[in-house]
Amino acid sequence: MQHARPLPNYLVQRFQGWKATSYAENHAWFRRLASEGQHPRAMIISCCDSRVHVTSIFGADTGEFFIHRNIANLVPPYQPDGQQHGTSAALEYAVTALKVAHVIVMGHSSCGGVQGCLDMCSGKAPALEEKSSFVGRWMDILRPGYEKVKDLPEEEISKALEQQAVLTSLENLMSFPFVRAAVEAEDLTLHGLWHEIGKGGLECFDPKLGGFVGI
Known part of the structure; x- marks a missing residue:
């Protein structure tokens, strides 16, 4: 090379x-x-953003977390079509081979990928609409989330869509048969987090309250 x-x-x-x-x-x-x-206790799916440092946030030792990072911490829906799926492959390995006890999806504030989705879906980023855009086609995963928050006040929509990225991923996780089987057998638990970078905050999704609450 x-x-x-x-x-x-x-x-x-x-x-x-x-x-x-x-x-x-x-x-x-x-x-x-x-x-x-390796025998990690948890898999963490987080954003590629260099400001998101999950091992530092949780004080994790080497070998403790199985970490997968991608644009906007998204999990695509289950789609066994013979194509290359990095996130799905990492998830399969973590759940079926490593037998992790937890899968944690962590979103964050000021997410560039989520902002790209917001711009694309609102017609402000035509380049992302091109079929040749890897980022655009990846952010298509979040289009259903955009539809849920698009009518919110402008000052609220970015955070809401960042949290929708987490919720969309949690929903898509359950479309994987091996994830659903492990959850139903109570061998695996799923968790959704949102990290406020500037304030060092962390919020966790509470299904009973239907929203994210501070930790």
Whole structure:
């Protein structure tokens, strides 16, 4: 591959610092993870956004979370069509092979993917409407959520759609037979979260209240 280049020096220095400190202080744990495999308690589906750092938020150790990230933390509906489905594959592996006890979907404030969906659905982003747009076709998953919030006051619609991304994903999770079977057998629980980046807040969806409540 002629286009690949050496790692930037600042990343090399950070790796060397990690190897000399975090790894050196916990090398037995890393060797155990390597020899015994991973046994995460939960899968977290979060956004690719660099500001969303789930391991820091929950103080997680290496090996504790099985993490999958994509644009706007979306789970597509179950669709076994022989095509390539990264999120569905990660979900299948987490539930059927790793036997995680929890699947957590975490959305967040100021989500660029959700804003793109809002712009696309309101006719302000024609480029995302193109069939060649990977982002646009991915955000089609959230179109039903947009229909639910489009008539809200302008100042409320972004947060509402960010939370709809979480709810849409929770609904789509239950369309996967192996997820539904695990939930019904009480071997798996599903959770929906929304993270306020600027304030460091976290809200959890409460089905009894029909909305998100602060933790």
